[in-house]
Amino acid sequence: MKRAGFTTVWLPIALLLPQLMIIAIFFYWPAAWAVQSSFYLQDPFGFGSTFVGVENYTDLMTNTEYGKVARFTLIYTALVTFFSLSIALLLAVKADKVIKGAKSYRTLLMWVYAIAPPVAGFLGLMFFDQRNGPMTEMFQTLGWDFRLGADYNSTATAMVIVAVWKQIPVNFIFFLSGLQSIPKSVREAALIDNRSASGRFWDVTFPLLAPTAFFLLIINITYALFDTFGIIDTLVRSEPGNNPVTLVYKVFVDGFRGNDLGGSSAQSVILMVLVLLLTVFQFRLIERRIHYT
Amino acid sequence: MAQVTLDRVRKTYPNGFEAVQPCSVKIPDGELVVLVGPSGCGKSTLLRMIAGLEDITDGALSIGTDVVNDKDPADRNIAMVFQNYALYPHMSVAKNMGYGLKNRGASKAEIDAKVQEAARILNLGDYLDRRPSQLSGGQRQRVAMGRAIVRDPELFLFDEPLSNLDAKLRNQMRIEIRALQQRLGVTSVYVTHDQVEAMTMADRIIVLNAGRVEQIGTPTEIYEYPASTFVAGFMGAPPMNLLTAQIFEGALKLNEDTVLPITAPAGMGHKVLVGLRPEDVRLGGDGSVLFNVEIVEELGANRLLHGKLGGQDFSLSVGKDEAARTGVQPITLPVARVHFFDPDRGTRI
Numbered sequence: 200m201k202r203a204g205f206t207t208v209w210l211p212i213a214l215l216l217p218q219l220m221i222i223a224i225f226f227y228w229p230a231a232w233a234v235q236s237s238f239y240l241q242d243p244f245g246f247g248s249t250f251v252g253v254e255n256y257t258d259l260m261t262n263t264e265y266g267k268v269a270r271f272t273l274i275y276t277a278l279v280t281f282f283s284l285s286i287a288l289l290l291a292v293k294a295d296k297v298i299k300g301a302k303s304y305r306t307l308l309m310w311v312y313a314i315a316p317p318v319a320g321f322l323g324l325m326f327f328d329q330r331n332g333p334m335t336e337m338f339q340t341l342g343w344d345f346r347l348g349a350d351y352n353s354t355a356t357a358m359v360i361v362a363v364w365k366q367i368p369v370n371f372i373f374f375l376s377g378l379q380s381i382p383k384s385v386r387e388a389a390l391i392d393n394r395s396a397s398g399r400f401w402d403v404t405f406p407l408l409a410p411t412a413f414f415l416l417i418i419n420i421t422y423a424l425f426d427t428f429g430i431i432d433t434l435v436r437s438e439p440g441n442n443p444v445t446l447v448y449k450v451f452v453d454g455f456r457g458n459d460l461g462g463s464s465a466q467s468v469i470l471m472v473l474v475l476l477l478t479v480f481q482f483r484l485i486e487r488r489i490h491y492t
Numbered sequence: 493m494a495q496v497t498l499d500r501v502r503k504t505y506p507n508g509f510e511a512v513q514p515c516s517v518k519i520p521d522g523e524l525v526v527l528v529g530p531s532g533c534g535k536s537t538l539l540r541m542i543a544g545l546e547d548i549t550d551g552a553l554s555i556g557t558d559v560v561n562d563k564d565p566a567d568r569n570i571a572m573v574f575q576n577y578a579l580y581p582h583m584s585v586a587k588n589m590g591y592g593l594k595n596r597g598a599s600k601a602e603i604d605a606k607v608q609e610a611a612r613i614l615n616l617g618d619y620l621d622r623r624p625s626q627l628s629g630g631q632r633q634r635v636a637m638g639r640a641i642v643r644d645p646e647l648f649l650f651d652e653p654l655s656n657l658d659a660k661l662r663n664q665m666r667i668e669i670r671a672l673q674q675r676l677g678v679t680s681v682y683v684t685h686d687q688v689e690a691m692t693m694a695d696r697i698i699v700l701n702a703g704r705v706e707q708i709g710t711p712t713e714i715y716e717y718p719a720s721t722f723v724a725g726f727m728g729a730p731p732m733n734l735l736t737a738q739i740f741e742g743a744l745k746l747n748e749d750t751v752l753p754i755t756a757p758a759g760m761g762h763k764v765l766v767g768l769r770p771e772d773v774r775l776g777g778d779g780s781v782l783f784n785v786e787i788v789e790e791l792g793a794n795r796l797l798h799g800k801l802g803g804q805d806f807s808l809s810v811g812k813d814e815a816a817r818t819g820v821q822p823i824t825l826p827v828a829r830v831h832f833f834d835p836d837r838g839t840r841i
């Protein structure tokens with residue numbers, strides 16, 4: 200086999216340079232800067248900084264507030280990922296069976312995709328409004344004194360609901376196309392082999408959707424961890440004190456509201472390591488068990 | 493094992509298209525029936541109705557003594573082999589074969605025994621742990637067969653199972669499937685568009701055209717006594733010659749110069765279609781019928797001569813030992829093996 204190749208070394212380097220520069224300037228440089236500043240304690244008024252070693256990290260480890268936010272982030276991510284994946288899967292399975300008006304049905308389900316996170320947060324504000332929000336009224340009818348922005352659990356619930364609502368269309372599109380790529384005859388073979396519809400789903404359809412689901416799992420965890428920033432920012436109304444926030448939001452609050460750049464940087468570094476571990480874990484452990492056809 | 497009865501089974505789609513016109517067939521226990529016809533003739537639709545993958549618009553379908561119109565595919569006690577095998581890509585060969593049994597509550601030991609037995613019959617013993625993607629086309633075909641036989645069904649359904657294989661493997665699998673079916677004695681319905689497969693495998697052939705049954709019969713009956721010009725042209729390669737002849741005072745005239753030395757059938761109008769199998773016609777003769785050969789097709793075992801007879805397309809087949817050349821030459825028509833068809837309706841006279 201003939202190998203295609205460059206005759207000089209400089210051409211490939213020149214072609215890669217723009218991409219490498221973007222990564223270097225927008226990722227490696229800030230990352231390196233964050234690692235460096237995480238070892239310093241910054242003067243809040245910008246008069247200089249002192250080297251403090253790993254003190255920023257040890258502070259975080261012993262800080263009960265940080266532990267609380269970390270725990271909330273974990274639960275929040277798990278809930279958002281679980282509900283946005285499972286609801287989207289349910290909708291996709293049902294939409295896949297619709298024959299009449301399938302196109303308009305699907306378009307309607309995908310619409311929310313086009314909404315930006317802060318706008319989604321703002322819509323959430325209206326839905327969960329204390330005085331006349333329909334969701335608030337619904338919860339109150341069910342006997343729950345729902346108070347967005349004042350009650351920890353209320354805000355957490357609203358955050359999860361809005362984040363899930365915003366993410367469902369993306370998952371829906373992927374699940375639907377995944378379902379439609381399963382050969383019709385394989386489903387028909389299952390129809391002859393198994394009389395139970397749920398049995399067919401878990402034995403045949405779901406395993407064949409697994410590559411899609413695995414991809415979406417990564418996308419959704421990342422989404423819940425990082426991309427829900429806009430939703431949270433709108434819903435907590437810049438009152439992070441008595442409201443639940445995620446780790447990413449805390450990085451922003453501590454760094455830019457509290458002017459604790461060193462502590463904030465340490466948190467960023469921890470998040471980077473977390474994402475790195477998550478990625479390695481997902482690709483090493485989970486992907487190996489998934490069958491790609 | 494069971495006999496299958498179709499009683500005026502019909503399929504109409506919501507848009508009004510009639511895919512299968514009312515069709516009544518009785519398939520005796522243990523027979524292999526081939527549904528054959530060109531694409532779009534409704535043969536797959538008919539098979540899928542028997543399988544339960546398509547609703548039956550009208551009529552009754554019975555497997556054994558039960559009418560199964562409203563039964564789920566899984567409750568009909570059938571097994572189906574699909575054109576593209578339709579194996580479960582995420583399951584091993586053994587799991588693929590055992591899946592249907594597992595869902596019927598068979599014990600693990602029973603499933604194992606049946607899968608082993610099927611693997612032995614189909615020479616798949618070494619591949620039981622492999623995934624379908626690690627197998628060749630022929631092996632996948634065997635797994636699909638294995639999945640069908642472990643279920644011990646009353647009825648096998650085959651939907652063009654060989655059309656994805658290359659010619660050599662197709663011939664081999666054709667014989668294997670036929671041998672297996674005869675050994676197991678399971679009633680089978682086999683769909684194909686290939687008339688060679690139909691002729692070689694079938695106990696009985698059902699020829700379909702545009703959703704209508706053209707003829708039901710044994711391969712010999714279909715070949716020797718085609719019920720219509722469609723069947724005559726579809727079954728047999730090269731197809732039967734169909735010549736339009738004028739009946740003039742009891743003689744069959746192709747044109748002013750060519751009169752066929754064949755007696756016209758009684759009671760006809762002034763036109764008739766004359767059917768002649770290419771292999772029934774001989775080269776040489778008294779010169780009363782002259783064939784203008786334009787092309788000689790070399791097939792190894794025999795040769796096909798294509799050209800014009802009385803201005804109409806005509807072919808004949810000669811053995812490999814006979815000399816074949818182009819140009820005008822005398823031929824002899826088989827007086828005893830002439831088929832007559834109604835020129836308007838295409839039916840046999």
